[in-house]
Amino acid sequence: MMPIPLSWWLTVSAALFSIGVYGALSRKNAIGILMGIELVLNAVNINLVAFWRYIAPTDISGQVFAIIVITVAAAEAAVGLAIIIALYRRRQTAVVDDLDLLKN
Amino acid sequence: MQSLIDWVLSFQNPWLTEPIVRLLSHLVFAPIVAVAAPAALIILTWLERKIIGRIQNRLGPNRAGPFGLFQAFADMVKMFTKEDITPANADRIIYNMAPGLGVISSIMTFAVIPFVPGFLGADLNVGLLYIVAIGGLGTLAILMAGWSSNNKYSLLGAFRVVAMMLTYEIPMVMTLIVVTMAAGSMSMAAVVEAQSGMWNVVTLPLAFVIFFMAGVAEVGRSPFDLIEAESEIIAGFHTEYSGIKFGMFMIAEYVHMFALSFFAAVLFFGGWQVPFVDVSSWSGPIGSILGLISLLIKVFSFVFVMMWLRGTLPRFRIDHLQNFGWKFLVPVSLFLVIVVAVVIRMFAPGSDVSVAGPLSGLVPFGEWVALLVANVLVVVVSLFVVSRVARSSQDKGLRAVAAIEGVSAK
Amino acid sequence: MNELLLLSPEIVITIVAFAVLTLDIIWKGDQRSAKILPWVAFGGVVVALLATLNVWPASSSEFGIATDSAGLIPIMAVDKMALFFKVMALLTVALVGLSAVEYIEKNSPFRGEFYALTLFAGLSLMFLSSATNLVMIYLSLEFLSITSYILTGYLRRDNRSIEAALKYFLYGALASGVMLYGFSLLYGATGSVDLATIAVNLGSANVFLVVASVTLILAGFGFKIAAVPFHQWSPDAYQGAPTPITAFLSVGSKAAGFAVLIRVLVVALPAYSFNWTVILSMVAILTMTVGNLTALWQKDMKRMLAYSSIAQAGYMLIGLAAFTSQSSDNWSNGVQGVLLFLFAYLFTNLGVFAVVIVLENKLGTTNIADYAGLIRRSPFLSIALVIFFLSLIGIPPTGGFMGKLLVFGAAIDQKLYVLAGIGILNSVISVYYYFGVVRQVFFAQESDETPIQPGFVMNAVITVTMVMTLILALYGQPFIQFATDSADILAATF
Amino acid sequence: MPFDPSQIPIVQIVFFVMTACAIGGAIGVVSSPNLFHSALYLVLSLFGVAGYYVLLSAGFLAVVQLMVYVGAIAILILFAIMFARRLMGQGENQNNQQWWLSLPIVMILFAVLVGVVNTVSWPVSGAEPTGDTVMELGHAFLGSYLIPFEVVSILLSVALIGGIFLAREKVEAEEA
Structure with missing residues (x-):
């Protein structure tokens, strides 16, 4: 019994994806951007699990993919926050607009 | 639980369909469990x-x-x-949400927990991971409380808790993996079942x-109670x-401690199992009651041990605590x-001869002995390494360790 | 062939990388970590290179490791193209590692982490070149990215390095999220994560869905190869990163992006009747033109090379566009051209960066203005620089010429005359900024005329890259054969 | 007509509650002027997504989501925000100058994606997941997906090394 059609999941996922992209594009603080990116990855995972459940439930690959995505996201967040902290130590800011040392 | 549901279903009432009864x-x-746990607080x-x-040669409340x-x-x-006080510059909503979240996470x-044979709230096939997952919510509550109070001691306290929880979560998950491997499942009920031969x-x-x-x-209890090291951070x-x-x-703290005792009893002391008696095969409520009593005895022994620890041991220093955890x-x-894997x-039965472990014929007794020997071996080896490091710590060893940490070895 | 043997290059690199870390801890505060570690890492790369060549004859099988025969899902392919990219990855790591020895010793107190992370980055390139499964592609791409972020921020006391790392990280993480969303749609369209199965199921999939997902995926790959309009990160990251890492990013990261792009285009998408040539041509034209035009007014050498490498990616995209058009029989020429182009580009670009590193070690700057009068201070470096620039422009007798010849040839072969024309026009534009540097080197006046003597290792690196750049053109036949072999096997599997 | 309790669309109701959490939380993440609140909204959103996994009968994934995302990533983000309180720039606008530009772009993106996923006739298979998915996942990770599994472990070590390397306090040797 599938009381919820697949397209509902995909719509929710598309919404989460768009909100995440918006967050990444519109936030000026690096941590805010990072949070937007986490939303994008969650949207991806909803897609993967929904497709697994509805289209290929007998092959566990979709869930494997989702778990790998979660793990990699954790590694990525750890490194990203380390970079942000390192930058904060030196510059007392994490606002991306303030970073203007690199230019011609 | 299932028998109860079946009993209600036998009325054939059109309203009482199975999902409704289950709900x-x-x-x-x-609510019974949720209320019973905090109620135990009164006794605790x-x-x-x-x-x-008694430990401090006093009478205690009398x-x-x-x-x-x-x-x-x-x-x-x-x-x-x-009087219920909220600091002037506190982040009000979060400040008020934090205690509730703390209690909820500890009760969840x-x-x-399998209290008696066949009775537990939800027999998740990922029960062991669930414990860890819910633990994260408790950490969140503490972070929220520490941040929203707008008080530097609160903030420091929250930092300490989180640092400690993250550190000690890793060895805890590792031991849960060991238990999972021994039981062949992450379901709490299965873990208890698997201990019917040997705890x-x-x-x-x-x-x-x-x-x-x-x-x-x-749980943040002594000797790890740096959260509330009153001499340092109020x-x-x-x-x-x-x-x-x-x-x-x-309440959250005591319920947490109570839950930890339950987990220790369930994961390592056979839960509701009674030594030499198979209570799960008894029909009727006697077996269940006996199982529950057995479980509670174990639980209160752990509670006692934790109180004993608190009365005996001094508090760790924060850096010692981190070193002990990580190193x-x-x-x-x-x-x-x-090693356990x-x-x-070696003793895995396997579906056919080609994938079975070489020693699968010796199950279960040989496996118990081998696991015990392996554990003792790990203890011996790790203590040996620790003593070696400690002995040479005057020279290079400590410098190497210090260099990893980024602490200069002065 | 034994699966473990097929994986032996990766295993060797993993072991050596962890060994480097361990030795670094043991030798901490000791001169050995500076003197011996790079050679431990280098030795590991050489062993891995030998292991790769050992696998060469047996390659072509797709495999995933399974404990039982049921439910085997292919994860990686060790075919000739994968091995070609593995050789490139190992060469890149070896040359980058060697040219970093002096630089790292001068700029950072931490050495073990650097060599270990460089090896890990090489490892991720190797996995990437073999991956035939969306899971593995995503995983190794992220592995590469995460290692690159760390390496970019390696000089953590340098504000610019850590700033570059942050910008790279934010762009990169968003790009990989977008790409991943494309992957998930592709998985939904076909119900599989294996490229070959995707190719089979794609025929019956919805057009809009496939176009949407592939567009998102191309955005992610475009980011990796710094194709316009996903290139904004690269000048900043290149300028701020430690120079050897800039070299690595400009070669390794780019090669890996092309490896995946080729594999996805070849294995998964040809079954789908959609003409990618237009999209790829547009991106190629944009990438070349924007890269070259922006490079014209750069004053910092690293930044200029960043734009130059964007332009180079544009030329390579011409080859891919030629490949996808498939209007005549010898359509694999495009891929073959890209492979040879990459091979030549590897030596040329690493050579340029080796020169830049030497000059940065001695002068403490990467400003083009400070290269004034270099010819009087070090004729060797000046000549090397000119040869590398000739190769980047594509003037004979250099490897870059051979690469461009094949790539443009393939485009003309496929009747993509406009594309090839714009490519040639762009090459002409690039002469201007490369020779801006040469003019500084040869004709500008500089009061300081103390000679610059590169160390032994740097001399060796520059000599090797220079010789290889020339050999590729003068005795190019074996290398062309090498690239052709790699491309042919690929076509055969498809 | 008598009220039939079995007609209560429990699953749908749960779905909408979870959607409220996930989407509402996500909007909070990108719109809250206070970064700490953003992070808490992120937790809410992640929680909603974990609920989705339960509805999609991927219980293991739900728990992993709670454990890794809520228990580790969100906590880490909160930790970083607390560590550097000045990061928050409390009270000031958290959006950059281009935010009004990205809004319509994202709207179009959303419209396109929704259009695509709702027009496609998905090849939905009626099959149920076979057996115990936890067991199956275990077999997958030690079978077909052994190599990715090992690579993930290497990746995590690299992230650990890199994270510590970048974020650790200044070392004396660096001052030289």
Whole structure:
């Protein structure tokens, strides 16, 4: 019994994806951007699990993919926050607009 | 639980379809568990004060009621009538949400505890992971409390808790992996079932010791009670809380401790199992009651041990705590996981001869002995390494370690 | 062939990388970590290179490791193209590692982490070149990215390095999220994560869905190869990163992006009747033109090389566009051209960066203005620089010429005359900024005329890259054969 | 007509509650002027997504989501925000100058994606997941997906090394 059609999941996922992209594009603080990116990855995972459940439930690959995505996201967040902290130590800011040392 | 549902279903009432009955049974039993756990707080606080009193050659509470039994009620009345203060610059919403979240997260852990054969809130096939997952919510509550109070001691306290919880969660998860491998499942009920021959504490003593140490640290009790090291950071993350909200943090802490005792009993001491008696095969409620009594005896023994620890040991220093966690518990527990995995593979039955372990004929007795030997071996090796490092710490060893940390070895 | 043997290059690199870390801890505060570690790492790369060549004859099988025969899902392919990219990855790591020895010793107190992370980055390139499964592609791409972020921020006391790392990280993480969303749609369209199965199921999939997902995926790959309009990160990251890492990013990261792009285009998408040539041509034209035009007014050498490498990616995209058009029989020429182009580009670009590193070690700057009068201070470096620039422009007798010849040839072969024309026009534009540097080197006046003597290792690196750049053109036949072999096997599997 | 309790669309109701959490939380993440609140909204959103996994009968994934995302990533983000309180720039606008530009772009993106996923006739298979998915996942990770599994472990070590390397306090040797 599938009381919820697949397209509902995909719509929710598309919404989460768009909100995440918006967050990444519109936030000026690096941590805010990072949070937007986490939303994008969650949207991806909803897609993967929904497709697994509805289209290929007998092959566990979709869930494997989702778990790998979660793990990699954790590694990525750890490194990203380390970079942000390192930058904060030196510059007392994490606002991306303030970073203007690199230019011609 | 299932039998109860079947019994209700036998009425054939059109309203009482199976999902509804299931929902109703949860609606009835969940509050019972949820209320029983905090209610145990009343007994626990009294017990704690009495025991600590005895350890310190005092009488403990003895004014309210016989043996001071009503002391807890008196405390409760005091707490309810105290003024509820919110600091002026606090982040009000978060400040008020934090205690509630703390209590909820501690009570939610009870959902997966098998109290008696066939009775537990939810037999998740990922029960063991569920404990860890819910633990994260408790950490979140503390972070929220520490941040929203707008008090530097609260913030520092929250930092300490989180650092500690993250550190000790790793060895704890490692021991859970060991238990999972031994039981072949992550369901709590299956873990209890798997111990019907031999309790895990006998075959995996090191895992139990690590689990208990990490657990006590997770709960934040002495000697790991840096959260509220009053000589350093006043009362840590709940410095600003008073009245009922402070009481909720108290409840969360005691329920957490209670839950930890349950987990120790379930994961390592056979849960509701009674030694040499198979209570699950008894029909009728006697077996269940016996199982519950057996479980509660174990649980209260752990509660007692934790109080005993608090009365005996001094507090760790924060850096010692981190060093102990990262440089001793984490490597040892990793090592243990590997060794136990190898041993269990050796005895794995397997679906056919080609994938079965070479020693699968010796199950179960040989496996128990081998696991025990493996545990002892890990203890011996790790203690040997520690003593070697300690002995040479005057020269290069410490410098190497210090260099990793980024602490200059002066 | 034994699966473990097929994986032996990766295993060797993993072991050596962890060994480097361990030795670094043991030798901490000791001169050995500076003197011996790079050679431990280098030795590991050489062993891995030998292991790769050992696998060469047996390659072509797709495999995933399974404990039982049921439910085997292919994860990686060790075919000739994968091995070609593995050789490139190992060469890149070896040359980058060697040219970093002096630089790292001068700029950072931490050495073990650097060599270990460089090896890990090489490892991720190797996995990436073999991956035939969306899971593995995503995983190794992220592995590469995460290692690159760390390496970019390696000089953590340098504000610019850590700033570059942050910008790279934020762009990169968003790009990989977008790409991943494309992957998930592709998985939904076909119900599989294996490229070959995707190719089979794609025929019956919805057009809009496939176009949407592939567009998102191309955005992610475009980011990796710094194709316009996903290139904004690269000048900043290149300028701020430690120079050897800039070299690595400009070669390794780019090669890996092309490896995946080729594999996805070849294995998964040809079954789908959609003409990618237009999209790829547009991106190629944009990438070349924007890269070259922006490079014209750069004053910092690293930044200029960043734009130059964007332009180079544009030329390579011409080859891919030629490949996808498939209007005549010898359509694999495009891929073959890209492979040879990459091979030549590897030596040329690493050579340029080796020169830049030497000059940065001695002068402490990467400003083009400070290269004035270099010819009088070090004729060797000046000549090397000119040869590398000739190769980047594509003037004979250099490897870059051979690469461009094949790539543009393939485009003309496929009747993509406009594309090839714009490519040639762009090459002409690039002469201007490369010779801006040469003019500084040869004709500008500089009061300081102390000679610059590169160390032994740097001399060796520059000599090797220079010789290889020339050999590729003068005795190019074996290398062309090498690239052709790699491309042919690929076509055969498809 | 008598009220039939079995007609209560429990699953749908749960779905909408979870959607409220996930989407509402996500909007909070990108719109809250206070970074700490953003992070808490993120937790709410992640929680909603974990609920989705339960509805999609991927219980293991739900728990992993809670454990890794809520228990580790969100906590880490909160930790970083608390560590550097000045990061928050409390009270000031958290959006950059281009935010009004990205809004319509994202709207179009959303419209396109929704259009695509709702027009496609998905090849939905009626099959149920076979057996115990936890067991199956275990077999997958030690079978077909052994190599990715090992690579993930290497990746995590690299992230650990890199994270510590970048974020650790200044070392004396660096001052030289």
